[in-house]
Amino acid sequence: MIRAVIFDFDGLILDTETSEYRTFAEIYEQYGAQLPMESWARVVGSSDSDFDPYDYLEKHVGRPLDRGDLESRRRERHLAYIEEEDILPGVREVLEQARELGWKVGLASSSTRSWVEGYLNKLGIRPHFQCLRTRDDVERTKPDPALYRLAAECLGVDPSEAVALEDSPNGALAAKRAGMRCIAVPNSVTKHFAFGDIDLRLDSLEELDLKAWADRVEKTATGK
Template sequence: MIKAVIFDFDGTLLDTESCAYEAFGGLYAEHGHVLPLEQWALGIGTHGSPFDPYVDLQARTGLTMDREALKARFEAELLAKADCAELRPGVVEVLEEAKSLGLSIGLASSADRAWVERHLEAKGIRKYFEALRTSDDVEKVKPDPALYLLAAEALGVKPEEAVAFEDSLNGMKAAVAAGMPVVVVPNPMTRHMDFAAARADLIIESLADQPLRAVLDRIGTVAKQA
């Protein structure tokens, strides 16, 4: 029986992944180049991507780049875009339904706590989450399963009693490694990823497509209510 739902944050609840791509893509555009999405996407949901956009941009332009200055510009632009972004469709409705079904609600994010807390509070959904686990809590972020295991532990459930909601391969792999069924809700930055081959239990276009109970039914793990 499923007793909890655990959500990723970036790209799943709030599409900050598109914000990040647009922010760094603007730096590329200034020099007449396009940021390659498939390479950029290698770092979605994790830290330490094999693709370094700073090195790539410098190689493409042949210019010596001030990495710290570029990073500061990117981070400022990302924050501005994220602050203006809206929750992905269906987020509030799914959280409300999870609450009404008596499910515990957690969050597992490779981002740092300050970033997650800032946006949960600003978007008015912090109140739904009984447990948050972020990069501040682990040595290794996704695709390592530690974040999901800690979130499940904090909610007082076994990993197999929780359903993870993810948007990226790195996040999905973390949940699978933790022993959780996974529902993938791709965003524009991750739709090209092969989630089926990587063993996603269910792939849906949007959290607004169907009620949460229907999603749980489709993966054969609906929470029975008295």
């Protein structure tokens, strides 16, 4: 029986992923280069990726770059773009569905606690979450399952009793490795990526009816 829902943050609650890719792509364009989407896929949802976009760019231009200056200017634009974003469609509705079902609600993010909590407070939804687990709590972030395992432990449920809501293949893989079901809701960037073993894929959280989905899972599990 499902008793908890665990949200990702970046790209699922607030679309920070589009501006992250956009600002790196803008830098690449300045040097006559393109940022391959298949390479970027290794970064999304993880802070432990083996792909370094600045390494890749330096190899393209054939010389070292002032990474500190580039990153400072890129981050400034990234934050400015995010200021134009609002909470993604369906998030508030799914949070309300979870409350009505009596489910516990958590969050597992590869970003820092200050980043996540700051935006949750700004969006006015922080009180909905009984537990937050971020990269400050683990040695390895997604696709490692530690974040999801810790979130389930914090909520007092077995991973098999939780469903993760994810927008990236790295996040979905982390949830499945933790022993959870996973519903993928790709954003404008991650919709181009291939997802592996997931339980459901939606275009928007507006499409999600938690109770109906959980009822189907229960019927499948019991064979009734």
